[in-house]
């Protein structure tokens with residue numbers, strides 16, 4: 406389906422962006438991992454969000470999401486795996502599906518997991534971030550799943566269902582991936598397994614993995630006052646743009662990014678209409 410704006414990430418920044426896209430009368434889809442995978446979900450008490458002291462992180466997230474939903478934002482549970490521009494449209498792959506939009510808001514928070522030795526080297530040659538997308542390539546073969554999300558066990562079961570023999574590592578702290586032209590083995594926390602594939606299932610991905618060519622500085626997305634990135638039609642907000650890593654900063658930036666993305670989408674629409682007439 407086509408939307409004016411797709412927001413990547415359903416934390417405070419993404420929810421604020423979605424609300425403000427709707428306030429400008431534009432359609433918006435928020436693609437996000439389940440709320441319990443959001444870092445704020447674990448906060449016992451948030452006392453520095455103006456006007457709403459004393460809520461748990463989970464309560465605050467639920468209130469923010471209800472507000473965006475009531476404004477007409479649509480939601481889809483899933484992880485955006487890649488983004489590709491074609492003319493004035495951005496195409497996003499979410500698992501095995503695609504969505505597209507005129508503008509995007511990247512509100513994916515910070516990637517807290519460090520890359521493992523061999524991870525980048527073997528990406529596409531045995532290393533994957535999505536079992537349901539790439540699993541068939543490893544049908545009947547031994548694979549490892551490195552699970553950092555509540556849904557990782559289900560992805561491991563999917564792999565077993567297609568005949569893979571799965572070695573499951575629960576939130577391993579230290580792994581090394583080795584091989585030749587393809588992955589051949591992995592060692593995690595002292596345990597070694599011979600495998601043809603390694604599925605690393607983290608809740609977030611580095612912004613530059615999602616958007617090749619995205620300008621970053623010290624790991625944070627570079628934005629201007631409109632929260633525009635260097636990529637046309639891509640805006641960013643929240644923790645992914647840098648500190649302070651706090652809810653108030655995330656919602657403020659989400660507002661600006663949402664308004665900017667809505668304005669960008671409207672301008673593209675006017676251009677399309679002018680070309681048709």
Ligand SMILES: Cc1cc2nc3c(=O)[nH]c(=O)nc-3n(C[C@H](O)[C@H](O)[C@H](O)COP(=O)(O)OP(=O)(O)OC[C@H]3O[C@@H](n4cnc5c(N)ncnc54)[C@H](O)[C@@H]3O)c2cc1C
Nearest residue numbers: 414416417418444445448484485513514643644650651652
């Ligand atoms: C334990 C803890 C306590 C905290 N306490 C406070 C506090 O008291 N006060 C305060 O102000 N701040 C607090 N923070 C910080 C606060 O949680 C963050 O600043 C805030 O959540 C940032 O919002 P965000 O929307 O930018 O990112 P996030 O809240 O991180 O949201 C990003 C969302 O995007 C999802 N996502 C990432 N990549 C993808 C993808 N490719 N596809 C789909 N979804 C994706 C992530 O899973 C996540 O749900 C705390 C953080 C933690 C961890």
